[in-house]
Amino acid sequence: MMKIIKKLYVLLLVAIFALASCTETETQAVLTDSFIAFSSSSGTILENSSDSLVVEVLLAAPLQSSDVTVDYTLEVVAGSASDYTISDNSGSLTIPAGESSASLEIRPVDNVFSDGDKELVFTITNVSGDFTIGLPGPDKNNSAITVTIGDDDCPIDLTAYVGEWVYIDAVGTANSCCPGGSLNGFGFPNSGGNATLTADPSDPSGTTAILSGGPFGSDYTIKFLTCPQEVIALGTTASFVGVGAWNMPQGQTNGVYTETTISVVGGLGGNGDFEMMFEKN
Structure with missing residues (x-):
């Protein structure tokens, strides 16, 4: 009996420590049922990368019986549309029924010019269903993600x-x-x-x-x-x-x-x- 009590005590301490170590935003996210947000607020890839950068939209809610539509905008803060390709540029993603995420793939277009980093901002603007956009809280964190395509070229005189x-x-x-x-x-x-x-x-x-x-x-x-x-x-x-x-x-x-x-x-x-x-x- 004493061993069981000690084990429960240790688990309680671990739970309290884990909760105390979370940020306020993370704690709110854990305690809230239904929201849709990007998995991160930023992402980086070099322009000469052979890989693509995957941007995920996550659904934090019970799995849905019908598709969930997520509308987004794309703002090119630095660079141009010729600097990248994306897997779906329709401005809308679908989280299929029974699934909890959808994703975009951004593939950089390499060049030999020293033309600086490119910056893209994806912002969730609307969702189908009764879901909060972004992590719960006044800042709505992760309702947008900034993608940086790093310039790998150096200037030459x-x-x-x-x-x-x-x-x-x-x-x-x-x-x-x-x-x-x-x-x-x-x-x-x-x-x-x-x-x-x-x-x-x-x-x-x-x-x-x-x-x-x-x-x-x-x-x-x-x-x-x-x-x-x-x-x-x-x-x-x-x-x-x-x-x-x-x-x-x-x-x-x-x-x-x-x-x-x-x-x-x-x-x-x-x-x-x-x-x-x-x-x-």
Whole structure:
């Protein structure tokens, strides 16, 4: 008997401690029967995430025998509709009969621009049935959720790269005809010398540049991916050091850069991939 009394006493202490540790809002939520609210007041996802962010609407009530409709609004505080997709943009969610939740999936759209975080605010405006919107209490917490899509790109000052670049060499990669082989060593030393890098005036993001002259048979456009310090190609050239077309598939990450060097890899005619290297003059 004494053991049972001690056990009941311990359980009572645990219950009192748990109740005392709750916030006022959480306590109110526990003591109230029927409300509909988001599962959280905020959520964050990076723009380059391959996953989606799930936003849940929860029904705190006995399971219903008919569907419950939840109307919501979406305000784009920062960014635009092109920065994300959502699984249902009708402005209304349905919690099916016998269920206790419904959800939206927000999937970010990645870009290579340093354009800041995006912010979306979803707000429950109306529900079918006699339910409180938000957690009980004057603040109606979780009646809205703020979703932040974090910018994963870094700013770049393209003016620091504009100017003359000295062509150093092009060396065969492991999958080329001549791994480690130097084009200079094959009798194509410098082949025209310097190349000029200019900012692409048609790109408002300020991350695209054009290499021209030097070893190129035509202008060669590259885009700087600023955070990973990589380079992607936006086209091909007609020829390179007189050995046929320099082929970097559009959009493929094929190079790296530092403050004083640019290195890009591409297929040189039928000879496989070569790494082309430049240094700032």
